[in-house]
Amino acid sequence: MREGPDIARIASLVGDPARANMLTALMGGTALTASELALEAGVSLPTASSHLSKLMEGGLLTLASQGRHRYYGLAGPQVAGMIEAITGVAASVGPQRVRPGPRDAAMRVARVCYDHLAGEQAVAMLDRLVDKKVLIRDDNDIRLGQSAASHFAALGIDVESKARRPVCRACLDWSVRRSHLAGTLGAAILDKILLEKWARREKDSRAVVFSPLGKQAFEKVFLA
Template identity: 60%
Template sequence: MKAGTDLAQIASLVGDPARANMLAALMGGTALTASELAMEAGVTLPTASAHLARLSDGGLLRMTRQGRHRYYALADHQVAAMLESIMGVAAALGPRKVLPGPRDTAMREARICYDHLAGEAGVAMFDAFAGRGLIAIDGDDVNLTDKGAGFFSDFGLDIEAMRGKRRPVCRSCLDWSVRRSHLAGSLGAGMLDRFIALKWARREKNSRVIRFTPPGRAAFEKMLRADEGRTGA
């Protein structure tokens, strides 16, 4: 059956340990070179190049050239969502760490998932926006409400531009660490960009971890609790 064949093909691409490590390294949304991905996978450069060719041919990666270098990134947000879901299954069914380290704690609290906020902070934001009626959830569908459009426009986001894109404005993404949904889509990406622009948070170097500053954390939590008004001017 064709559907089964397609599933098996994608599973075989993701299932190799070296390729899985490469894909996980690209979940931060940053394009990396073959050499950098070889280091992430713990393989030689020729082996990494062979893996990257398979991932590219399979539609999971896109490659761009800049000068003499080739940079690889996840093909799109759908690939990132698939990987996040697989990580959730692995976290639920795989071996459990008895004493997770500080890096694990930071990743659980707030991290980037391709281009949007994930972890406990991302889930809290999704729940708060739904509770305040800024987004409407109907099963697996997430939609921006009129109230939400006004709020996010006041926060500094271009909602009309988001609506003109092929990418969904709102989408839920299953969070592998919290195992509940966080906000993805153009709106999720826009909110994280806005947090960074406002200096509420910054991305930790060479990591998916998002660090909120103390004032930024306070402003973020105030935004989640607020009912009305401008929050990010």
């Protein structure tokens, strides 16, 4: 490719199995240490450090220090969206690496995608918000409808605050292979779900598990 962005460089960073496992581990939105990422990648700590250096140089990760510890995280929602989209392509055309068990089913129903909700529940929520014209779907883009500000204000969510990133954005869901809601609005909705204790994060997983009452409350607010 002679002109435009260097796709091959980014693809080579993501394409290494160890680095791909590290990036996927960070899709839960939690920063991890090099030791934790080494375990996720199944490599030694020195090898993990080499991979992390390459990902840092490529602009895919950020690094924060807290005391003696150094924590790595995804560089932002754009990187997370790329990983989610690649995962969707891999799920549809590539060989499957399935770990059987209830965690897989839970991940398909609802999970964290960096900082917002993904999975069947998230896709259904976006569809309903579009049906009610709270959100408007233009091709592959999402924007606020006329009633969005008042609709979300009633839920304690401010969509008019000035933010550096988009308020709403379509993110291709790898398991459903349709879009769910990302952006600051998607993040605020996930925050509300967890704050209201409608659901909890499953330990050592990206899965979001709704309680029976929490599922009813979520569906009443977002799917009714």
